[in-house]
Amino acid sequence: MPRTDRFLDIRRDPHSDELLARGGDSEAHSILQRAGFLAVVRVHETYHRAPTGLAEDDETRLAADALARLRAIGYHVDCDKDFDTDARPASYLSLGSAVAHLAERIREATTAEEAADALTELTAAHDGILVALREVLTATAEFHEELGGAADQHVARRLRYLDEWRVRSLLNDLSATRNALADRRAPHPGRSTCTGEVPATERERSAVCACPPPPRSLPVPPPPVAAGLRR
Numbered sequence: 001m002p003r004t005d006r007f008l009d010i011r012r013d014p015h016s017d018e019l020l021a022r023g024g025d026s027e028a029h030s031i032l033q034r035a036g037f038l039a040v041v042r043v044h045e046t047y048h049r050a051p052t053g054l055a056e057d058d059e060t061r062l063a064a065d066a067l068a069r070l071r072a073i074g075y076h077v078d079c080d081k082d083f084d085t086d087a088r089p090a091s092y093l094s095l096g097s098a099v100a101h102l103a104e105r106i107r108e109a110t111t112a113e114e115a116a117d118a119l120t121e122l123t124a125a126h127d128g129i130l131v132a133l134r135e136v137l138t139a140t141a142e143f144h145e146e147l148g149g150a151a152d153q154h155v156a157r158r159l160r161y162l163d164e165w166r167v168r169s170l171l172n173d174l175s176a177t178r179n180a181l182a183d184r185r186a187p188h189p190g191r192s193t194c195t196g197e198v199p200a201t202e203r204e205r206s207a208v209c210a211c212p213p214p215p216r217s218l219p220v221p222p223p224p225v226a227a228g229l230r231r
Contacts, residue, residue, distance in 0.1 A: 008070060010063050010079040019050040019059045021066065028075055030094070035066035099129060110191040112184040119178035123171060130171040137163040 008023035021032050022045075029046065033039060037048035050059050063083040070077050072088040105118040122129045141159035144152040196209050 006074065007076045008078070010067055010077060010083055012080060019054075019063055021048040021063075024070070024075065028070060030096075031069050031073075032066050034094075035069060036062045037066060108191075109188065111187050112181040115188075116178050116181035119174060119181065123175040123178050128171075130167060130174070134163050134167050134171075137167065 005023070005025035005028075008021060008028060010019075010021045012018065013020050021037055024032070029039060029048065032048045036051065038051055040047050040049055050062055054062070060082050063079065064085045064087070067077050067079055067083055068085050068087040068089055069091070073091050102118045102121055106115050109115040109118065120128070125131065137159050141156040141163070144156040144159070198207050198209060
């Protein structure tokens, strides 16, 4: 059976006339956000709406763009007739997906050095990911300061706080972790790379590699027996 999270609806609500998108998984939600929709998170549902103040023609273009992107990678989208399109834009690896690849590198690392190399992309002093994130926070704070409203100044101060105290602290901690791993230069005990070669000293004739046997796990002790009640 097809997965239900591969199905979405993009329609105008018959009661409020809002442009809404419902259904889909987290990947679909990211596509909707990149197309211009805003997420609305509720206890039992997450759906998406168009930004307020858009003209009807702009909403139609937004809906058609989202529909085309979703269908281009295999989502099934039902929609109002005005939003339907045969366009199928090319999809590219997102920046977030490229960063998430670092997690795969760490999961596959067989040495401390390999894990440190992956963390270097996060912690590099000039062009690391966290340094770039601090630049984004600073630029967004400056943008809000120039908007001039009282609430905008509050947002700007909050962003500068996140930059100075949260992200900088995260950068310092991860940098220390990366440096400690780089100094260890040791293989991961549970992720040794198998060469498939059997040494001449191997005792087991059936062995096909030189990997040591997995560690024996201790048997789980039986639960204690409850003492009988005294009469």
